[in-house]
Amino acid sequence: MINTHIIRNIFIFLISLAIIYISIEYTNHANLLPTFCAISIIIFTILDFFQNKETYKSKKKIAINFRPSIILLISFIYVLSILFLGFFVSTIIFFIISSYYLGVKNLKQIFFTLIILIPFMYIFFSLFLKTNLPKGFLI
């Protein structure tokens, strides 16, 4: 079984190599700093490996929690829906779904927060700052 720390280091290595490869075509010293950074990252990753050998040898299973990934996915859909549905409607839907998913079963708490949040956002962003919050076919 490969340790997650090793997978992480392989990923860092690949990114660094990609930076060096892409930098090759830059002329007029434009490649110097990115290449220097990538090489430094590779060196320090190796040094970190030798400094924390015990961590890398550890076969302790890490419990995977999917909640951040689901919240990230919901946030992703939220940003897309802002452009489609409009900011305020999407925000209400996002807040209800995400807090319910995270375990807030008391709907009063959710709606009470929304009653404060939405008017605050409207007054502050739309009326006071006069910013153009994205509008879809709703508000």
Added chain:
Amino acid sequence: MYIFEALSYFGNLFSLSVLSCLVLGVLIGLIIGAIPGLSPPMAIALLIPVSFNFPPTEALILMVSCYAAGMYGGSFSAILIRAPGTSASAATAIEGFELTKKGKAIQAIRISTFASVLGGLISGLVLLLLAPPLAEVALLFGPAEYFLMAILGLTAIASISFGHIFKGLISGFFGIFLSTVGIDLYSGIPRFSFGSATLSSGIGIMPAIVGLFAFAQGLELSLSKAQETIGGNSKLSWNIWPKFNEIKKVKNSLFRGWGCGLVLGIIPAAGGSIAQWIAYAWEIQKSKLGDQFGKGEIKGLAATEGSNNGSTGTSLIPMFTLGIPGGISAAVILGALVIHGLQPGLSLFKNNPQIVYTVMWGFLAANILMGFIAAVMARGMAHLTIMPKGLLAPLIIIFSIVGTYVNTNNITDVWIMMGFGVLGFLMNKYHFSTGAALLGLILGPIAENGLRDLMVVSRGDPILYTLQRPLSIILLLLTSIIVFYSAKQFKWQKKNKKIINK
């Protein structure tokens, strides 16, 4: 002579219009500063159209008070929910939030308020009384000094890595790499932009900060139980005024923080964003046995908060006296100055002393007023720490998204911010330093441009050129001292770890 002249304009402050502008500026600054993604420069820019209706003195007072309060307002969200409102309060989030988790949110806000108000006042007094002579210091900074200042700032990475020095360095170099994304100013070559127009203009500091700290914090909170709170079950105290014992404990940290802020504020392009990290690193170097840096150390908070507001007044010195803005906020205020028909430079002090000195007095008054208004606001905002994490996580995500969008009206910045959020979440999980990455992103362009300018002005002999400049030698010595102490501290930590393991 100009000291007496400056004092003679104090009375101008006491008119209804000036006082109203002061209150309005402070209120707007505090609210905007506290929302992640919304920055003081943005607040000041939004105030420019409003200021057209006011005479120049009132208009400029509105802006400088918004600037001072905005800088401080960023610390509220940094301390309470680890979502820094401004780039200058990113370091505050490290110790501030740890203190909040220990149920010491109000104590953290007390010290932050004291450090910020007094830092702003000292900085304002320096601006009022010593602006013209200190402006010459800013002129001493050439490419060599900028490059060395960036290197000095980068040495802070070792200190803020908290024992994971190589991971800190990896994070720092990754941050510097990210700063190279966009069109290279010297060759005109777009680097790592992959044909994207947004990436061609580089990665903005604001989406990076909001992502690395605020959005990542939203994801982190989603791991907890819904009804848990950040501050545990601690009761909120009403006492916002700091106690004598608390101030006594952090007095040296405050002086170091204010010192960093005052000096770095004068240097154009440095300011609070860099001063906070240098002050924080200095504080860690000075740590004693029993100090808990990275786990909620009030001394670290005092230093960072003292430094960022300590830089606010002095960052206006080159703007008023030379027409060189010390930072983005100062650049926007400079624009407003010109719009109102005023010419920055020493002639401003000769031709319009009543305006320039009244504005400086206004800046001082804004710092005092900010303390009082913050005392009222803090109690309300501290309720965030007793809010269920199940509600707080979506709220942080919503404000991160809307704050980033409103800042540039560009949805691509929101995607970049979310990318940084995922990166920040993973970095925290594997003990990489988000602070070091941010420091690299801020200092990368200063270091690169400084080095490339240095190569041009030194005609290929940068070492000889640098060694001929006294200010460069001072910066070199400072960097060497920090590297020496960092190495010593690293050895000491290693030794301690061995003893503990035994």
